[in-house]
Amino acid sequence: MLPATFKLCAGISYRHMRNMTGLRKNAMVALHHELNRLAGPDTNTWMRQVRRQSSFLSSQFKEEQGYSDEEMSYMKQGEDALQKALSILSDQDGWTIETVAANGDKVLSKVLPEIGKVFKLEVMLEQHPDNLYKELVGNMEQMGEWNPNVKEVKILQKIGQDTMVTHEVSAETPGKVVGPRDFVSVRCAKRRGSTCFLAGMSTQHPKMPEQRGVVRAENGPTCIVMRPCAEDPNKTKFTWLLSIDLKGWIPKTIINKVLSQTQVDFANHLRQRMANNISMEMAPAC
DSSP: OHHHHHHHHTTSSGGGGGSTHHHHHHHHHHHHHHHHHHHHHHSSSSHHHHHHHHHHHHHHHHHHHOOOOOHHHHHHHHHHHHHHHHHHHHHTTEEEEEETTTTSOOEEEEEEETEEEEEEEEEEEEOHHHHHHIIIITTTGGGGHOOTTTEEEEEEETTTTTEEEEEEEOOOOOGGGSOEEEEEEEEEEEEETEEEEEEEEEOOOOOOOOOOEEOOOOSSEEEEEEOSSSOOOEEEEEEEOEEEEESSSHHHHHHHHHHHHHHHHHHHHHHHHHHHHHHHHHHHOO
C-alpha cells in the first residue's frame, strides 16, 4: 500500500495534475492514513517516526503555491539532507569512539559508502530544547560572536518557515593547520513535537559564487537533533552529525582530529553562550 500511496502523492507534484478534481485530497488522505498506520504502537526508535512525518511529500502539501522552481529545489534539498542525516543517525551499528571529554561529551565516527567518514557528537546540555533552537536557528547569524571557530554566518535567502540558504566562513585552526574555508549550505529547520532539528548540505546560490583566495569546502548531510532528556525535560540530549570535505591536501589523520575537536569545542562554546544569555536575562535593569 505504501509504494502506491507515494506514487499518488508524487503525481500531484506536477503542475498539470494539481487541479485534477479530488486527486490532491485523495493523496493527502492516503498519506495521512499511511503515516498513522506506520507510527502505531511501535516506539522502538523515535527517529523512525520523525523520518516518516517530515518527508518532503508531507511538507509539500502545506504550502506549495507561490514558490518558484528554484525555491522548491532548495526546499527539496533541505528535506533530502534531513532524511539522509536521520537515516545515518538511526543506524546505531558501526560507530567507533573518537574522543570522550572529562564532562562526558563524546564524539563517535563511522565510514559510509559514497559519503566517507562522518562524526557524531553526543552531549547533554542544561538547557531546554526551545532555548537552544532559538539560539541556533533564530540567532544563527550571531554564531560568529560566540564560536571562535566561525568567522561569519549570513543568511542569503529564506524560503518559507523551514528552509534557508546560508554562507558560512570558518576560522583557521590553531597553528594554521587548516586555513579558512567557506560553505554555501541549504538548511532545513523543523520541530516535531518536543524535538528540534537543523539539517543541511552544500548547495549553490547566485549571490555567493566561489570566492578568489578562499577554499570552498563541502558539507552534508549534517544535522543537529535536540530532544528533551527523559529524566529531566529541561535538559537536552544534543546530537550533531557532521560530514565535511575540507578540500585541499590535508592528511586524513589531521582532518579527523580537527573535526572531532571542533565538535567538542562547539559544545563548550554553546554552553558558555547559553550561560551568558541567562546571566543577561537575570541582570537587573539600570
